[in-house]
Amino acid sequence: MTIADIVAQASAPGQPRSVGLSADECLKCNVCTTACPVARVTDLFPGPKYSGPQAQRFRLGSELAPGSGRLSVVPSPDRSVDYCSGCGFCTTACPADVKIAEMNNRARGALRSGRRPRLRDWLLGQTDLTGRLGGLTEPLANWGLHNRLVRVLIDRILRIDRRAPLPRFARRSFRSRLGRHWRGRWSANAPAPATSVVYFHGCAANYYEPEVGQAAIDVLERNGFTVIVPPQVCCGLPLISNGLYAPARGRARSNIAVLAGYARAGYRIVGTSTSCTHTLKAEYREMLDIDDADARMVAEATWDICELLVDLHAQGRLDTRFGALDRTLPYHAPCQLRSHGIGLPALDLFELVPGLRAIDLDHDCCGIAGTYGLKSEKYEIAMAVGKPLFERIRAGGAEQVACDSETCRWQIAAATGARLRHPVELLAEAYDAYLAAEP
Amino acid sequence: MATADVAVVGAGLAGLTAAIRLAEAGARVHVLAAGHATTHWAPGGIDLGALPDSRTSQEAIDRLAMVPGHPYGVLAAELPAALAWLRAVLAREGFELEGAPGDPLRAIPTAIGATRLAALLPAGMAGALPAWAPDETLVVCGPAGFRDFWPEAIAGALRRPSSWRGQTPPGRIEAVSVELPGLAGRRNLSSLDLARLFDDPAWRRAALEGIARAVAARSRAPGRVALPAILGLNDHPAALAAAREILPLLPFEVALAPPSVPGLRLYAVLRGALRRHGGRLQVGEAVHGTIDAAGRVAELRAPAAAREFVLSAGAVVLATGGIAGGGIVADGPATLREEVLGLPVDGPPAGNWLSDDALSPAGHPLETAGIRTDRHLRPVAPAGSTADGRPIAENVRVAGSLLAGQRYLRERCGDGVALASGVLAARKLAGVAR
Numbered sequence: 002m003t004i005a006d007i008v009a010q011a012s013a014p015g016q017p018r019s020v021g022l023s024a025d026e027c028l029k030c031n032v033c034t035t036a037c038p039v040a041r042v043t044d045l046f047p048g049p050k051y052s053g054p055q056a057q058r059f060r061l062g063s064e065l066a067p068g069s070g071r072l073s074v075v076p077s078p079d080r081s082v083d084y085c086s087g088c089g090f091c092t093t094a095c096p097a098d099v100k101i102a103e104m105n106n107r108a109r110g111a112l113r114s115g116r117r118p119r120l121r122d123w124l125l126g127q128t129d130l131t132g133r134l135g136g137l138t139e140p141l142a143n144w145g146l147h148n149r150l151v152r153v154l155i156d157r158i159l160r161i162d163r164r165a166p167l168p169r170f171a172r173r174s175f176r177s178r179l180g181r182h183w184r185g186r187w188s189a190n191a192p193a194p195a196t197s198v199v200y201f202h203g204c205a206a207n208y209y210e211p212e213v214g215q216a217a218i219d220v221l222e223r224n225g226f227t228v229i230v231p232p233q234v235c236c237g238l239p240l241i242s243n244g245l246y247a248p249a250r251g252r253a254r255s256n257i258a259v260l261a262g263y264a265r266a267g268y269r270i271v272g273t274s275t276s277c278t279h280t281l282k283a284e285y286r287e288m289l290d291i292d293d294a295d296a297r298m299v300a301e302a303t304w305d306i307c308e309l310l311v312d313l314h315a316q317g318r319l320d321t322r323f324g325a326l327d328r329t330l331p332y333h334a335p336c337q338l339r340s341h342g343i344g345l346p347a348l349d350l351f352e353l354v355p356g357l358r359a360i361d362l363d364h365d366c367c368g369i370a371g372t373y374g375l376k377s378e379k380y381e382i383a384m385a386v387g388k389p390l391f392e393r394i395r396a397g398g399a400e401q402v403a404c405d406s407e408t409c410r411w412q413i414a415a416a417t418g419a420r421l422r423h424p425v426e427l428l429a430e431a432y433d434a435y436l437a438a439e440p
Numbered sequence: 441m442a443t444a445d446v447a448v449v450g451a452g453l454a455g456l457t458a459a460i461r462l463a464e465a466g467a468r469v470h471v472l473a474a475g476h477a478t479t480h481w482a483p484g485g486i487d488l489g490a491l492p493d494s495r496t497s498q499e500a501i502d503r504l505a506m507v508p509g510h511p512y513g514v515l516a517a518e519l520p521a522a523l524a525w526l527r528a529v530l531a532r533e534g535f536e537l538e539g540a541p542g543d544p545l546r547a548i549p550t551a552i553g554a555t556r557l558a559a560l561l562p563a564g565m566a567g568a569l570p571a572w573a574p575d576e577t578l579v580v581c582g583p584a585g586f587r588d589f590w591p592e593a594i595a596g597a598l599r600r601p602s603s604w605r606g607q608t609p610p611g612r613i614e615a616v617s618v619e620l621p622g623l624a625g626r627r628n629l630s631s632l633d634l635a636r637l638f639d640d641p642a643w644r645r646a647a648l649e650g651i652a653r654a655v656a657a658r659s660r661a662p663g664r665v666a667l668p669a670i671l672g673l674n675d676h677p678a679a680l681a682a683a684r685e686i687l688p689l690l691p692f693e694v695a696l697a698p699p700s701v702p703g704l705r706l707y708a709v710l711r712g713a714l715r716r717h718g719g720r721l722q723v724g725e726a727v728h729g730t731i732d733a734a735g736r737v738a739e740l741r742a743p744a745a746a747r748e749f750v751l752s753a754g755a756v757v758l759a760t761g762g763i764a765g766g767g768i769v770a771d772g773p774a775t776l777r778e779e780v781l782g783l784p785v786d787g788p789p790a791g792n793w794l795s796d797d798a799l800s801p802a803g804h805p806l807e808t809a810g811i812r813t814d815r816h817l818r819p820v821a822p823a824g825s826t827a828d829g830r831p832i833a834e835n836v837r838v839a840g841s842l843l844a845g846q847r848y849l850r851e852r853c854g855d856g857v858a859l860a861s862g863v864l865a866a867r868k869l870a871g872v873a874r
Contacts, residue, residue, distance in 0.1 A: 030477075030480070030481060030698045030699070031630070031698055031699045032475065032476045032477065032480045032481075032698070032699060034630060034632065034699060035476070035480055035632060035699045035704060036476065040632075041632075041636065044626060044628075047628060048630075051628075092724065093475070093723050093724025094475050094476045094723060094724070095475045095724075096474055096475035096476060096477040096766060097475070097766075098474070098475075098726065279745055281746075282745040282746035282747075283745040283746060300745075300746040301746050301747055303746060311441075311442060312441055315441040315442070315443060315752070316441075339724070340745060341744060341745045342722075342724060342725060342742060342743070342744030342745055342749050343442075343744055343745075343749050344442050344470070344720060344722050344749065344751075345720065345722075346442070348720075349442065361715060363711075363715055
């Protein structure tokens, strides 16, 4: 089989547009390099163009359709693609529609496939497992993860940087606090789809920030929805970003098995983590090659919570009786939100809250990129990527900063000392303020 | 579904100008763009017009305005105010545009040792504008190991009198490469890396002192130094001031192959101005829409993760560029398609798309492909149709290189048309409320 055969086969009519072959559209203009937050601060990553479309020539064999026989090719000319943080700005900036970030993500997966994963990367990928263990052993786990000596040991042994921002386990998980919410799989007895939504809380709201999950429930119930919280596992993104595609597929299949029942019955699935929702929407298909009817159904039913609320507002269905929150609120849009391609819905919602003056910080990336900035060899890169953002926040002096994604919130909070909040927490607060002010 | 008063498609000079002007006037503006491009590619000057035999940009503008169907027929009158506006936006961030449309077009050295005609340049490049005196030396100076700027090759090409388009060349042309501090072990340096280094006050002082020594060893005044366009990305005004203070001869920046650092500076200023006035900018969107039965575009759609992103807007500015910018694509061997709304494209007939001479002085045949509009920049029905010349989309305005009738590269009128049409489109839509 020749390269020409591979190209002909992959670009045959009816084939989905290949991530790898989109390299053919590259003009070598370097616009992606101007958009890369990592190449901006380190020589260890040569930039998206070099690692992506340029190196792709060496990887073409990995683009063969499954079952067509694979060429034995080197997965990548060198290991520098490991320093890509996966933020995705290269893909959005590209004027020629080259899937640069996706290409680099797959190359990272290929670098690691067939090898035993590093213990550290395996552990960082298992956010649901660590969350469950941490919850069981809290407060010991919290003490350990914030004790300097323990962190030095973890740094030495595992290479998770001792300065990296780790969250605190909640005493009780979000799920264990749920009241009379429907928690099962879909059945005919489940609340009606027109007036209910399915909540995908993800690991962060469940194990670390139950208050975000509670705020989501409050805001959705205020708008007349019954909230269903079906069984779920980690979306799998931490596994994907650590190159562990096989276990990620397992997580994806478990979630799809439960969520597809609801999606098929016409429910909307809403999430508070822009990372989880983007994984449900796009990465199962683009990264894990799970492209069956169920996966598509789940993807199309999934909404970021702010996206959903803006949509309700456009239909005149959002309860806009917000009380005043008199404050200036810097807002950071996380990379994963931008990959949704839905604009900045949180800013639209903040405009509805009297007194709230939201400011778009307009910085690309805070640096953490999921688990990237936790790693000892990448911590300083991550801090350098976020430095202008941290400086802007510190200079502004605001006590609170809003951001839709949990790992970004933890990174920014650790770097600035500000209190980081999910937009939906502010909306819940504004609804409460309205009730409190009502005579 | 998101909502805006005006949706602008395209984030080049035309789209951003229209968007900022509208936002300044109080409209809720949402810019959607497929990606970054023209600002990041363009050499960094503001090209208003230059014809092979025109002495000034103004002369070129006046002549182009007389050409039937050329956008300048309507837009030339808008240009002075549009330019004054751009100067004010740039000045707020410490940037200056030097030169004027009535100034003589000057041969400006480029990074391949050719020259291009320009009259209006950012301050960092403007040192190349004054005529060269016969006793002046041009020192071409670049960082050692920087692959996008080879002083010896540039100086060699510039020593040919034919490079100067009939204008007086410098009396002497020298080349020098300089090791910049801390870069000996670094490979693969890009213009971006170097420009960011020049943002650092301590590093740039050391670098400029090294350059000053190397230049002084080659030449005495009078003369000027040509440097690659790397004098700062986020703090260019300060880097330029330092270069002027430390170097023994007047420095000027030379445009490089993309990515363009001067273009990125311009983009950052415009993006900041848009944000300050509350406008939104969303990049990475392949936008499409339809004209409804009432002759209006009510919403734009773009594929997003899993679902389409829908933006409902009262009016639309289309500034997606011509065939080079991706606003128009060749769809098969005989059809030109406008990407967003499928508007009728005015262009050369199929069969006349290609020329035998890649560098023909007449320009590329497809460069003229574009959207014909009325005086209000509304797209019109194609020539020969029964509705010929009548607007086909009431709430749409076309701006920039997407406008038919121009050769935006060959006539060097792309920036002028972009600015003037951006300003005019915004004025035509002022008061649009959803």
